[in-house]
Amino acid sequence: MKWMLLISLLISCASEAIIIRHDAADTAYIELAKTDNSTVSFYGVYKGKEFVAGTGSLISNQWIVTAAHVAKDLVIGGKVQFKDDTYHIEKVIRHPLWKDQQFPNDIALVKLSSAVTNATIAKLYDSSNEIGKVVTFVGRGDNGDGVTGVVGADEQLRAANNVVTAADEQWLRFVFDRGTDALPLEGISGPGDSGGPAYLYSDDAVCILGVSSWQNAEATGWEEGKYGVTENYSRISHFKSWIEQTMLQESQPAPEACPNGDAG
Incomplete structure (x- = not known):
């Protein structure tokens, strides 16, 4: 039964604003987020109150890639925020092999009912050389720091950096x-950031390497968001073919890949 308890605890740490360094200025993470032009926030309603239900990335002007465990709770007509603008969901497509309360194949596509015209479209990373890359996480879910852990939600968009290990x-x-051992703006995802991006920037592209899925907090005694936790992102290079084929089946052009299969 021990392994069943372990799986239950891991699932409870599904990664869902950004958790930052305790010794770095929060304003620096907020400023970094202002450079983002590709990320959206999904909203839900609980007991009459609106909350951040997850995060996603624009891979065309009408399509978003996110996590399947986020998409399972999204509804047609649901609110999606990009910058100060509001859009609505037209269609949700989860990976056919994903199963609720399980980790594998945690990826999904969401179609908006209208196009976003002022975004920087994220391109799909398709190389296998991600290790060592410095990426940027973006989200407006729960915030906190590495000493305190998760504090709560203020719906402030933050961004942080980390390295693919x-x-x-x-x-x-x-x-x-x-x-x-940490980057100057080291951080990790928090509750509400699930489905959010791991971006790699270059002079001519924003490339998405991964989608926030779940956090292993075993190293911290199951205290989410503290130093030492391991974040697991669904790997875009692994799911690139599924994304392309699914959009083509929906009579949509396949998303662009990163220039020369790389960036940064």
Whole structure:
């Protein structure tokens, strides 16, 4: 039964604003987020109150890639926010092999009922050299820091950096480091950031490497968002063919790939 408890605890740490360094200025993470032009927030309603239900990335002017465990709770007509503008959901397509309360194939596509005209469209990363890349996370879910952990939601968009430490079939992994091992704006996803991006920037493109899926907090005694947790992102290079084929089946052009299969 021990393994069943472990799976239950891991699932409860599904990654869903950004958790930051305790010794870095929150304003720096907020400023970094102002450079983002590709990320959307999904909203839901609970007991009459609106809340951030997840995050996604625009891979065309009408299509978003996100996590399947986020998409399962999205509804047709649901609110999607990009910058200060509001859009609505027309269609949700989850990976056919994804199953609720399980990790594999945690990826989905969402179609908007109208096009976003002022976004920078994220291109799909299709190389297998992600390890060591410095990426940017973006989201407006729960915030906090590496010492305190998750504090709560203020719906403020933040961005943070991290390094890909492992790439294994359909997963990219990141560790929330501290001190001299950490980047100046080191961070990790928090509740509400699920489905959010791991972006790689270059002079001519924004490339998406991964989609926020779940957090392994075993190293911290199951305290989410603290230093030492491992973040697991669904690997875009693994799911690129499914994304392309699904959009083509919907009579939509396949998303662009990163220039020369790389960036950064």
